[in-house]
Amino acid sequence: MADSSVGILFWIIAIVSITAAISAVTLKKAVGAIGALAVNFLAIAGIFVYLDFVSLSIFYFLVVGGAMFTLFFPFIQKFDSTNEAVSFESHQKIGRYIFMAILVFVGSLYLIAHTEVWQYANEARLITLSKVLDTIKTGFEAPFLFTITFLFLLLLIITTRQKPKVA
Amino acid sequence: MFYYLSLSAALFAAGMYGVFARRNFPAKIIALFIMLQAVLVNLAAFNKYVQGEDPTGVIFVFFILLVLVCQVFCLVFVFNHWRRQSHEQADDSLSLLK
Numbered sequence: 660m661a662d663s664s665v666g667i668l669f670w671i672i673a674i675v676s677i678t679a680a681i682s683a684v685t686l687k688k689a690v691g692a693i694g695a696l697a698v699n700f701l702a703i704a705g706i707f708v709y710l711d712f713v714s715l716s717i718f719y720f721l722v723v724g725g726a727m728f729t730l731f732f733p734f735i736q737k738f739d740s741t742n743e744a745v746s747f748e749s750h751q752k753i754g755r756y757i758f759m760a761i762l763v764f765v766g767s768l769y770l771i772a773h774t775e776v777w778q779y780a781n782e783a784r785l786i787t788l789s790k791v792l793d794t795i796k797t798g799f800e801a802p803f804l805f806t807i808t809f810l811f812l813l814l815l816i817i818t819t820r821q822k823p824k825v826a
Numbered sequence: 827m828f829y830y831l832s833l834s835a836a837l838f839a840a841g842m843y844g845v846f847a848r849r850n851f852p853a854k855i856i857a858l859f860i861m862l863q864a865v866l867v868n869l870a871a872f873n874k875y876v877q878g879e880d881p882t883g884v885i886f887v888f889f890i891l892l893v894l895v896c897q898v899f900c901l902v903f904v905f906n907h908w909r910r911q912s913h914e915q916a917d918d919s920l921s922l923l924k
Contacts, residue, residue, distance in 0.1 A: 673829070677837065703863045712874075712884055719891060723891060726895050
């Protein structure tokens with residue numbers, strides 16, 4: 660199912676959108692969460708442009724941008740980032756796990772899209788590990804696979820690393 | 827379309843987590859906002875891949891956005907009213923203390 664209409668730009672927008680949404684939900688500071696929501700909002704406007712609904716995207720940008728600003732401006736004004744009373748509860752650990760789950764999900768989607776696994780599943784043919792490995796070998800080049808694996812491991816280490824406690 | 831639906835599902839799941847896990851009211855509003863965005867993406871994707879030239883889904887999105895604006899103004903009005911009331915109560919208690 661290598662859909663040619665879905666390009667690399669879609670993946671960038673989608674990953675930015677999902678990451679910003681997760682950040683908006685998990686960030687501790689109110690101002691940071693609102694900033695992440697703004698990034699998510701821009702990414703969704705980009706998705707609308709990608710779907711060829713340019714007028715909808717402009718309307719969305721103006722209306723939702725204005726509504727967000729009207730709704731959250733008092734919070735931004737009132738809640739200073741150093742004010743502890745307005746900090747959201749910390750859900751950093753859960754946020755990390757969700758981030759990793761999203762990474763695995765997006766990675767597997769990408770893998771399915773660029774191999775013949777989807778076709779095997781569609782035609783109810785038997786899928787074996789060797790067939791999957793063959794399709795990966797033919798669908799991807801070695802440097803690309805190496806880079807993706809390296810980036811994935813780097814992100815895994817960064818997101819699951821525990822911060823040392825200061826005495 | 828599969829990709830758009832997957833993106834929408836992921837956004838909706840993140841928003842739902844926020845709605846259930848957070849106790850702070852602004853955080854709940856942000857999570858609801860993310861869920862609404864997921865619904866809008868779903869509608870637009872269905873309109874493009876199922877309806878074709880017929881813009882029913884996009885018109886739905888326009889109306890949902892208009893309703894959203896009305897809701898935001900209602901929320902701002904309620905917030906202002908609530909803040910004014912709480913300030914008045916604080917003033918009353920201060921004058922009683924005097």
